[in-house]
Amino acid sequence: MSNAIVTLKKGAGRTLKSGGPWIYDNEVASILGNFEDGDIVLIHDFDGYPLGKGFINRNSKLTVRMMTRNKDAEIDEEFIRMRVKNAWEYRKQVVDTDSCRVIFGEADFLPGIVIDKFSDVLVVQSLALGIDRFKVLIVDTLKQLMKEDGIVIRGVYERSDAKVRKQEGMECVKGFLGEPFDTKVEITENGVRYLVDVKEGQKTGFFLDQKYNRKAIWKLCPGARVLDCFTHTGSFALNAGLAGAESVLGVDASELGVAQARENAALNHLEEKVEFRCADVFELLPELEKRGEKFDVVILDPPAFTKSRNSIKNAVKGYREINLRAMKLIKDGGYLATCSCSHFMDYELFTRTIGQAAQNVHKRLRQVEFRTQAPDHPILWAADDSYYLKFYIFQVCDEK
Structure with a gap:
């Protein structure tokens, strides 16, 4: 102070x-x-x-x-414990806490820190100098609160290796907070089993924000031929497989991601139904179209095409391209699940871009539903960065 x-x-x-x-x-x-x-x-x-x-x-x-906002508040241990307790109590009310985001920075009034829970492991990402001083207290408080609820955390891993730390004048940090443990952690989400690599996986190891969006595609998949683009470690593809799809093809440009996806498929006994291929989605979609391939369901879950306002124009081109290519591959009356995880690609721009893609390929879209990130990633109004995930499901119809 x-x-x-x-x-x-x-x-x-x-x-x-x-x-x-x-x-x-x-x-x-x-x-x-x-x-x-x-x-x-x-x-x-x-x-x-x-x-x-x-x-x-x-x-x-x-x-x-x-x-x-309280000028008289003391930012001490008691204050931090109050914030952490509020965050944990909120999660217990709104999500399945077996694996969830427990603290989401500014949206939990603890700016600059993210903590994910994967089964009995916590992964911490500290991105701001001020909150870094409270990092150990926040982790210890969480472990104690969970212990009171009968949850024993066996290990904590720090993934404070994002470049944004350098903008804070801080070094990137990665490693165990406390005793070492096996960093391949098995979790279950929507009945799907995954091995999460908290040490080498992207960000904290797994994207929990799509939990209920992955569940939303189940009703579309029984008996369907499914294409999952930008599959990462196979999450949408595996949900489609367990939901009863006839066949699923998951595609990602990362060899590590595809290897992990295959490992996850084996974990769920889906190797024969769910296939994974390492390829550039922008190159593969036109190839599939040339071959006359058609799918009942196509899922687009790309990485953020823009992380700044300066590159929005290129991002719009990218989103338009993959969506129109995907629409061409969908059987008449089939379904498109498409999303953007870029904060800068806001709802209006994303919606307009999809509409332009449909016009360009003469498809009519019937909106099934619009969704956003899971509630363990709460959207704090006035904190625009906390609202980043937009997720649509459409029925795609030929113009007749």
């Missing part, structure tokens, strides 16, 4: 005042008092009105990340 006061420029802080979690470097008029980067500071509006407390880091464009 410091005695420093950050004062905003006149007219600045509009997002903050509407509930947003950050203060940007160009919104700060002055910083008075003694402090170190990572310390908790008091925030004042230009006229001296107190707006709350957050931790400061002048290395980052996000100069202050808010911890509370």
